[in-house]
Amino acid sequence: MGPKTTGRSCAGKIVIGVAGALWLIGAPGLARAAPPGPDALHLSRDVAALLQAEMREIAGASQALVLAIASGDWEAIEHISERIRASYVMERELSAPQREELEAGLPDHFKTLDGEFHLRAEKLGSAAAARDAELVVFQFSRLLESCTVCHGRYAGDRFPGFSSPRREHHGH
Numbered sequence: 504m505g506p507k508t509t510g511r512s513c514a515g516k517i518v519i520g521v522a523g524a525l526w527l528i529g530a531p532g533l534a535r536a537a538p539p540g541p542d543a544l545h546l547s548r549d550v551a552a553l554l555q556a557e558m559r560e561i562a563g564a565s566q567a568l569v570l571a572i573a574s575g576d577w578e579a580i581e582h583i584s585e586r587i588r589a590s591y592v593m594e595r596e597l598s599a600p601q602r603e604e605l606e607a608g609l610p611d612h613f614k615t616l617d618g619e620f621h622l623r624a625e626k627l628g629s630a631a632a633a634r635d636a637e638l639v640v641f642q643f644s645r646l647l648e649s650c651t652v653c654h655g656r657y658a659g660d661r662f663p664g665f666s667s668p669r670r671e672h673h674g675h
């Protein structure tokens with residue numbers, strides 16, 4: 504990463520910090536008006552590839568969860584949730600410079616969302632341990648919600664669906 508990229512990433516961080524603060528103090532109109540951040544992450548190719556690999560793993564695990572939940576296979580749900588919870592990109596296969604890059608390159612808000620995501624995976628595991636089907640389904644929906652929130656904000660290029668305008672829904 505050249506110095507130019509680092510500068511841009513700093514500016515991005517400030518923008519996100521301000522948007523985050525507005526959101527926290529409850530200015531939903533303004534927060535929604537904030538630009539989506541498809542270019543908010545400035546990661547080198549190597550680190551971006553690691554993130555994508557983690558995402559593919561998470562996607563596979565989420566699909567496995569659907570079947571495990573529908574089958575009431577509590578142990579499988581616990582096991583898969585634990586795998587998701589532990590798959591924290593910052594704790595894996597990273598060289599020291601890559602780790603530094605992630606620390607510096609990922610906006611704080613992204614890290615918060617990521618932390619929340621892993622916490623939700625943990626809660627899903629606990630619901631499965633309690634054999635509470637209704638709570639399992641609820642926690643699973645919260646986990647999926649995390650995917651959409653983070654993608655809408657930070658993966659707009661990869662998932663342009665989140666930035667297309669909403670259509671009015673007329674039920675039939």
Ligand code: HEC
Binds near residue numbers: 544565616617646651
């Ligand atoms: C904290 C943020 C965050 C959360 C939470 C998150 N993702 Fe992602 N995900 C990303 C980002 C950023 C990308 C875009 C990576 C890129 O294109 O470089 C991505 C990309 C992906 C991709 C595409 C990978 C590829 O090979 O291009 C898949 C699939 C995916 N995510 C699945 C999921 C699923 C399923 C969940 C929830 C169960 C989830 N993600 C939760 C940030 C997140």
